[in-house]
Amino acid sequence: MAYVATRGGERAIEQAERLFRDDLGVIDRARVDALRNGLPYLIDRVMGEASLYEPDLAALALAQAGGDLYEAVLLLRAYRTTQPRLAVAEPVTQPDLFTMRRISAAFKDIPGGQILGPTLDYSHRLLQVGVLSGRDYRPDAVEPAAVPAPATQPSLAAWQKAQALIPDHPVEAVAPDDIPDVTREPLLFPASRAHKLQSLARADTGGALALGYATMRGYGSVHPTVNELRLAEAPVRLRHPRGTIFSAGRVRVSQTEVISKATTGLELGFSATFGWNEVKVIAAATLDLASNQPNPHPASNEEFVLYHTEPVESSGFCIHFKLPHYVTFQSSLDALRRVKADRKATTTAPKMERQPKKEEAVL
């Protein structure tokens, strides 16, 4: 029948998805485990941007998306949104963190000591090409320190506050259920500090880096110094309905304070996120610090930064331009053609038309 020609897209669409999934092949438990164990920093990044700490689900999302990070974050967030919020954990403070890495660029040494922990910062970035021809790469064994580093560390900022270098923020008493949650409330401006830090915690790593880099490179008035950077495991402690507090395990977190000289003293910028992602928290803490400045540059303007570093929203909107837009395009085309027709129909120049500029007349 003739009208069949106006339909028929659905089968092609289904096959296009099949083609994508066919390229990835069978996804089994082994693939998920290999991703989870082999790419821990990637898993951390996905969990941070999805605000869902579940390494198995993050690995599954990565497997299903074939490694497309934005797709993986969307998959995980769409799953997260179906889950109820059952409880709010007790606050985690710096002295609670089981710290694997803790450095400060502000001082040569700090109370509790600098702990390098796992890092590539001081390594030569050489590809172990032998692996491709069958010579497995076996890392050298770690030599344990004579005295193990203490598991927990004091807060450097607390020391600075005691020295009256940084003003102490007034502590707000908020009932657990009243803690603002950006996944359940719209982000409105001026944003509450809780919403700002939550948005930065789940911001796109690349986006936070681009804007943070612009800010630290000079499009802003802050010159950050890393006050304290930590990679740690945070205990998740929940309050039982009977009142006792119990542990529900630990999550990997990164956390940074950057410091900058303000008119009256020092100012802190803060960021923390799920997973170990140092670049993200340094960039985000810089953005946090910069957004407090008067007349911030767009790269450090709170509204600009928080809207445009949202990975799910920005990537989704970007790819939506692949969808057909022929109705709106037709509408614009109509207006353009009518203007041309108007001009042709009028022998003299229309009254309202501006006089062409000299250089345009030459062209």
Add this chain to the structure above:
Amino acid sequence: MTLQELTRPWTAFNYGFLDESAKREIRRRMLKAIAIPGYQVPYASREVPIARGWGTGGLQVTLTLLKPDTVVKVIDQGSDDSVNASSIRKFVSRVGGAAETSDTSEATIIQSRHRIPEEKLREDQVLVLQVPNPEPLRPVEPDMSVAREMHGDADYGQLWLILYEQLVKSGRIMQGSSYPSMVNGRHVMTPSPIPRWDVPKLNQAEHLTILSAGREKRIFAVPPYTSVEPLVFDDVPYRVEDHQDKTCYRSNVSGFFMNELPQEDGSSRYELSDSHFGIKHIQRAEGGSVEIAETYYNNGRME
């Protein structure tokens, strides 16, 4: 009483995908939006399994309004089987057990991107429009906080100014789609990216229209029998697209919004943009018994 009796059997997802607290919030925001026509109500837009900018706002509203006896139609650019429309329709029927249709008059909820059907909607139908940019002031004020104050003050001078500038520069108002429109004499809204042709269909319409922007987290509404007036100057009338005299090459119907199909010889053919409306006409011409509802436009004119 046992624990078993208190719990429901495990299911992969809640009815309508969204959890009940999310649906309750969206219902409350919709009620507020209906109470203040054209006002953008912020809401905590949740992540759904399609990408932001692909209709997540419309989808959340549709999922919230969903009932087991819902009959859903999804349109993209006027068509029911284009990429996104079919994907959204399938998702809604999968998580909500809704019946799918492409017939405008059968549907109880019509979710649409870029078009309002040519057949008149009734009081018992809800039109859900997907909105990419809910802020009509965005072209003149990209800062959302400032734009909200301008809405509060009904400060729309700059919108008139850009329309005037178009008039001066081109001799015509060039706004193709998303034509800024005053709702109920108070709030200017952007009626989603629908073409100028579709805006008059919202004025004093019998149906409820909910406009939802998922990425931008705003819901607004045009309740039934509410005025929607495109911003126009007294001496420059509002003009819809010049499609009055175009004829659909498939159905031979004329006087409705058309898709232009460029031909290899440099000419153009036209087909009805509302694809199922075209299918109905073809079926009728082939001798089928088809009900075609009253249309907003007749011979390219609205009375």
